[in-house]
Amino acid sequence: MLKNSHGKPGQHRERHTMKSEHIPKATIGRLAVYIQVLENLLRDGTEVISSEKLASAxxxxxxxxxxxxxxxxxxxxxxxxxxxQELITSIKHSLGIDRVWNCALIGVGNLGTALLRHHDFEQRGFVIKAAFDCDPDKIGKELEGMEIVCPTHLKNQAKERGIELGIITTPPDRAQRAANHLVDAGIKGIVNYAPARINVPPHIPVEYVDFFDHLYSLAFQVTLGNFEG
Amino acid sequence: MLKNSHGKPGQHRERHTMKSEHIPKATIGRLAVYIQVLENLLRDGTEVISSEKLASAxxxxxxxxxxxxxxxxxxxxxxxxxxxQELITSIKHSLGIDRVWNCALIGVGNLGTALLRHHDFEQRGFVIKAAFDCDPDKIGKELEGMEIVCPTHLKNQAKERGIELGIITTPPDRAQRAANHLVDAGIKGIVNYAPARINVPPHIPVEYVDFFDHLYSLAFQVTLGNFEG
Structure with missing residues (x-):
């Protein structure tokens, strides 16, 4: 699916021969950043960018x-x-993210509600197809046109609605239970916003969201007072 | 304040002489990740780790x-x-983050409420000292023992309460106004959770939080099916 870089004669080539079958996780992590920066550039009207400027951004x-x-x-x-634009299109196509991912969200508290109301999800290709919560006061209520459902129905709904990704926004002590429901439903990957580690089978990737990443980074910059644009 | 690395005779030394005055932003960004990974390791009982394993994590x-x-x-x-533990302590001390940062939060919607209720903030050294919202229905109400205040009072409260950092959790169309209040109050840095660019004077660092970082990264991993642990 992925094409390697083939240098033309006389051109500088990377020393390593890239293997199309294996892209390091670190590269994947950076690609997420590259795409976002590129999409912001496009939104601001930038059509062409040098590798130096892109690297700096x-x-x-x-x-x-x-x-x-x-x-x-x-x-x-x-x-x-x-x-x-070409770079965005190529990366997205190569990585298979020029498509829609159906997601299930578990935990309709404040954070879950904020994500359900975030209007960029669909635009970015992530469609929250179902929302789950085990709180009897929440089950049956509607939010953004979606009925909040008991997580015991997750397995059925995931199959019915073609859900592939799970988003955990429960309190920390309920994160593992939410993960169990997702795994049982055959979900392929999980983003965990709850501040708790979860155990899932090794073939299911988990992304942990930490709210302190940015605060730390900011504190460093303020302390050192020497950050680059 | 920062110490450079001085290689002992016969030891391998970095080729570059590190300047204590200028740490690249890319390094600062990675340090935030290192500290989190290290704190998770510590929590899981790991006392010593090889640079290879730390790098991989x-x-x-x-x-x-x-x-x-x-x-x-x-x-x-x-x-x-x-x-x-030593590494965490040293990094934190060198960067001046073994201290408390008083923060102001603007925008007490779902996301703002989720952050105000997040119990790890204080533990991580970030104390939300004041919460602001321009919604008359919210002003005067209490949340987590804090009164929600109109942003016009931000300047006074920032001074009174020693607030240095601002957290923007408004809808996108109110982010710039929130930023203006923070700048006017003499805040030193901003974390912006609103999906909107903001303009602030160049001496004030801004960290943008994007909820799609992790979803992209997850989608890549699921698509490629070859991620590393």
Whole structure:
């Protein structure tokens, strides 16, 4: 599915031969950042960007970004830079994210409600198809046109609605139970917003969201007072 | 304030001489990740970790992690690895985050409420000292023992309560107004959870939180099916 980077004669080539079958997790993590930065650039009207400027906007060095992007073919144009839209399209296509992912959300508290009301989800390709909560006071109520359902129905609904990803927004002590429901329903991956580790089978990737990432980073910058734009 | 890495004779040294005055933003971003991973390791009972394992847990390569940590002195012990607690303490001390940061939160909607109720804030050194919202129905109400106040009082309260950081959790169309209040109050840095760009003077760092980082990353992993632990 993925194309390797093939240098033309006389051109600089990466020393490593990229394996199309295996992309390191670190690269995958950075690609998420690259796509967001690129989408913001596009929104601000930037059509072409140099690898140096793109690297700086993404807070990596430019050799890293060239190496990461080389997994997906040759995007850069010598002396010009990257075409922003083309780069977004190519990365998304290569990674299979130019498609819709149906999601289930478990835990309709404040955070869950905030995510359900966040209007960018559909636009970004993530559609929350079902919302679950074990609180009897919440079950049966409607939110954003969706009925809140008891997690015991997750398995049936996941099958019916083609749900592939799970989003956990429960309190920490209910995160594992939510994860168990998701695993039992055959979900393929989980984003866990609850501040708790969860155990799932090794073939199911879990992304942990930490609200303190950005606060730490900000505190560093304020303390050091020497951050780069 | 920061110590450089001084190699002993015969030891491997980093080629670059680290400048204590300037730590790249990319390094700062990674340090936030390192600290979290280290704190999770500590919580799970890990006292010592090799740079390779730490690098893998942080999704960077081990030469990168050694280079980043070299800004803060010599932490690694040859043939042993890093002492987790010592490393956390040293990084936090060097960066001035072994202290409390008083924060103001603007926008007491679902997300703002979720953050106000998140019990880890104080434990992590970020204390939300005041909550603001321009909704007349919310002003004067209490949440987590805090009165919700009109943002026009932000300037006074920031001074009174020693508030240094601002957290924006407004809808996107109110983010700039919130930022203006924070800047006017002399805040030193902002974390913006609203999906909108804000303009602030260049000396004030802004961290943007994007809820799709993790969903993208998860979708990549599920699509490629070849992620590393």
């Amino acid at each position: 993404c807070s990596v060095n430019s050799s890293q970004i060239r190496k990461d992007l080389a997994y997906f073919g040759e995007f850069g144009v010598r002396g010009v830079g990257y075409y922003v | 942080c999704s960077v390569n081990s030469s990168q992690i050694r280079k980043d940590l070299a800004y803060f002195g010599e932490f690694g012990v040859r043939g042993v690895g890093y002492y987790v």
